[in-house]
Amino acid sequence: MLASVADGFALFLDAEVLLLCVLAVFVGLLLGVLPGLGGLTALALLLPFIYGMEPMAGLGFLLAAHAVVYTGGALTSIALGIPGSGPNAATVIDGYPMTRAGKGGIALGAAFASSGLGGVVGVIALVGLLPFLQPIVFHIGSPETFLFAVMGIIYVGVLGERSMARGLIAGGLGVFLALFGYDRLQGVPRFWLDFDYLLDGIRLVPLVLGLFAVPEILDLALGRRAETPAVGRRDRFAQIGEGLKATIFRPYLLIKSSLLGVFIGIVPGVGGDTAPFVAYASAKQTSATPEAFGNGCVEGVIAPEASNNAKEGGALVTTLALGIPGSAGMSLLLGGFLLLGLEPGPDFLANHMDLAVGLAIVLAFANLVAVVVMIAASPLLLKIADLRPQVLAPILAVLVVLGAYAYQNEPLDVVATFVIGALGCAMKAMGYSRPALVLGFVMAPLIETYLHITLQAYGMSFLLRPGSLVLLVLIVMGLSWGRLRRYFLAAAARYGGNGNAKR
Amino acid sequence: MRSVETAFLLLLAAFLAGFCALGLFYYDYSLALMRFPLLAAGGTLVVVIVQVVALRRGTAPMQVGATPAIAPGGERRRVREALLLLSVLPMVFLLGFPAGLAVYLLGVLRCAGETWGFSLAAAAASLGLSYGIFVKAMGVPLPLLPYWWPY
Numbered sequence: 089m090l091a092s093v094a095d096g097f098a099l100f101l102d103a104e105v106l107l108l109c110v111l112a113v114f115v116g117l118l119l120g121v122l123p124g125l126g127g128l129t130a131l132a133l134l135l136p137f138i139y140g141m142e143p144m145a146g147l148g149f150l151l152a153a154h155a156v157v158y159t160g161g162a163l164t165s166i167a168l169g170i171p172g173s174g175p176n177a178a179t180v181i182d183g184y185p186m187t188r189a190g191k192g193g194i195a196l197g198a199a200f201a202s203s204g205l206g207g208v209v210g211v212i213a214l215v216g217l218l219p220f221l222q223p224i225v226f227h228i229g230s231p232e233t234f235l236f237a238v239m240g241i242i243y244v245g246v247l248g249e250r251s252m253a254r255g256l257i258a259g260g261l262g263v264f265l266a267l268f269g270y271d272r273l274q275g276v277p278r279f280w281l282d283f284d285y286l287l288d289g290i291r292l293v294p295l296v297l298g299l300f301a302v303p304e305i306l307d308l309a310l311g312r313r314a315e316t317p318a319v320g321r322r323d324r325f326a327q328i329g330e331g332l333k334a335t336i337f338r339p340y341l342l343i344k345s346s347l348l349g350v351f352i353g354i355v356p357g358v359g360g361d362t363a364p365f366v367a368y369a370s371a372k373q374t375s376a377t378p379e380a381f382g383n384g385c386v387e388g389v390i391a392p393e394a395s396n397n398a399k400e401g402g403a404l405v406t407t408l409a410l411g412i413p414g415s416a417g418m419s420l421l422l423g424g425f426l427l428l429g430l431e432p433g434p435d436f437l438a439n440h441m442d443l444a445v446g447l448a449i450v451l452a453f454a455n456l457v458a459v460v461v462m463i464a465a466s467p468l469l470l471k472i473a474d475l476r477p478q479v480l481a482p483i484l485a486v487l488v489v490l491g492a493y494a495y496q497n498e499p500l501d502v503v504a505t506f507v508i509g510a511l512g513c514a515m516k517a518m519g520y521s522r523p524a525l526v527l528g529f530v531m532a533p534l535i536e537t538y539l540h541i542t543l544q545a546y547g548m549s550f551l552l553r554p555g556s557l558v559l560l561v562l563i564v565m566g567l568s569w570g571r572l573r574r575y576f577l578a579a580a581a582r583y584g585g586n587g588n589a590k591r
Numbered sequence: 592m593r594s595v596e597t598a599f600l601l602l603l604a605a606f607l608a609g610f611c612a613l614g615l616f617y618y619d620y621s622l623a624l625m626r627f628p629l630l631a632a633g634g635t636l637v638v639v640i641v642q643v644v645a646l647r648r649g650t651a652p653m654q655v656g657a658t659p660a661i662a663p664g665g666e667r668r669r670v671r672e673a674l675l676l677l678s679v680l681p682m683v684f685l686l687g688f689p690a691g692l693a694v695y696l697l698g699v700l701r702c703a704g705e706t707w708g709f710s711l712a713a714a715a716a717s718l719g720l721s722y723g724i725f726v727k728a729m730g731v732p733l734p735l736l737p738y739w740w741p742y
Binding site: 122133251253254256257260261263264267271274276278279305306309310311476478479481482483485486489490493494497499502503506514518532535536539 | 595596599600603607610613614618620621623624627628631632634635638639641642645651652669672673675676677679680683684688692695696699700703704705713717720721724725729730731732733734738
């Protein structure tokens with residue numbers, strides 16, 4: 089293994105590879121900043137360029153761009169309240185209120201640091217897990233995948249800002265909206281109202297842009313947003329430093345969120361969109377001050393950003409070790425492997441361990457370079473948020489239109505964005521959790537599919553499988569952790585109080 | 592606010608129940624196809640009812656400060672601002688995406704009291720982004736011509 093690590097470093101330290109990785113980081117960050125263009129677009133755009141390259145150069149180029157897209161997406165989420173892509177929506181919840189409170193620099197510093205460090209944790213997990221992964225993943229069947237998905241969706245109530253009922257209603261609506269269009273099991277279109285656009289269902293990017301960006305833009309245009317306190321350039325750098333420190337001084341949260349991201353990334357089919365929401369909800373669930381979440385809490389930025397970048401390490405594990413792409417982005421990366429004459433899977437690790445390690449190093453390197461680039465550029469980029477609201481609103485509207493269209497080259501997505509925007513405005517005004525709706529929307533197809541497969545294959549006895557039992561215990565623990573923690577803290581305080589009284 | 596939220600919840604309940612009824616009685620979907628939608632809608636409806644009852648009894652926690660304060664200015668001005676902002680939709684369909692977005696930005700910024708220089712620069716930047724980066728560099732097939740244009 090040590091020889092493979094040395095060989096991996098040798099492959100990575102080639103000048104051409106380094107140069108291509110740096111170039112890819114810039115491309116990835118640019119695509120992340122533009123709404124609607126996520127990691128998939130980055131890979132699809134860059135895939136044709138790798139033909140004829142050396143494997144390490146070509147794959148490193150693709151992977152570096154894909155890895156940093158969500159780091160770029162954090163910028164628009166925090167500075168403007170517009171998620172660069174679906175997974176960045178979780179960062180908006182606390183990142184944007186921090187900008188409005190004049191603490192945008194802290195949020196950005198925390199987001200970039202947790203993205204970078206989360207990516208590195210993902211890589212460490214990748215290198216550590218590669219040799220042992222095969223038996224683990226082959227034990228993950230449809231029941232475990234179903235329970236993983238359930239684990240994700242139980243957090244909709246936790247995401248409800250001040251009322252669990254509102255979180256559950258929003259999550260339930262998200263689940264229902266995801267059921268429009270072709271059913272994945274029977275191929276029958278559901279609820280399509282004889283309208284061709286609805287055959288493919290409601291799309292994620294118009295949903296996210298409509299729920300988060302449109303209400304924000306309307307508030308800006310109508311002057312319903314409080315002025316953001318002015319912050320000088322020097323203070324912005326100080327804030328970014330504060331954000332970096334806030335991340336480093338929360339190692340437990342950072343590592344926990346990163347590991348959640350890694351595990352969700354490993355499970356094929358669960359999809360990376362889930363990881364940031366689960367990490368956010370888990371951070372809120374276990375926080376000593378859950379009421380601070382949603383109002384500009386730095387933990388609410390660290391958790392989703394760390395898991396967002398860490399999940400790429402997890403997704404790469406299954407892609408390399410088993411040839412099973414852990415996410416849609418990884419399936420395009422798999423195409424890159426085939427284009428270069430390589431076939432990922434168990435044989436790949438036996439023959440090309442050096443390349444696998446080299447790619448892991450690229451992942452870590454790209455994450456760290458992206459952090460440096462974004463930190464250097466963020467004081468300038470945060471100035472966007474200082475524009476007069478009446479000027480900023482139409483500029484954001486232009487970005488939203490471009491992002492909504494570019495997602496699937498579908499003009500009706502632009503219309504759908506504004507229709508969903510009306511729902512977003514209503515939900516925002518009445519305090520219904522929009523992230524819970526997005527989480528329900530993302531998880532519903534997985535739950536339906538894997539529940540069906542599981543019941544067909546195992547019946548109700550799937551609950552007795554060892555993996556299922558472990559996950560059920562984790563679900564119960566996750567649900568009750570907040571209450572148990574508060575109970576034990578209260579009990580400890582009572583006990584301490586009594587003790588003092590006796591003395 | 593409670594009555595507005597109750598109306599919102601009733602609308603939501605009608606939406607869920609309506610689509611379930613549509614699936615069962617109009618499209619005649621099989622029970623296997625409707626099982627999950629019924630489960631999702633049913634579960635949500637139960638929570639909706641609980642919330643409506645809580646709102647009627649006044650026991651539901653209300654979202655404090657959820658609706659931001661409205662800036663000074665008449666109702667008419669706010670409607671005009673909202674319509675101006677939403678004019679981006681007709682603009683892109685009437686003039687094509689790159690040109691429509693540029694003209695929209697120029698118009699809205701001028702209406703917001705910006706100078707001709709700034710407004711024109713912003714419109715040119717929008718053209719550069721939509722045509723230069725999206726269409727040329729990234730190959731996104733943004734519709735260049737208006738929708739009514741005879742192809």
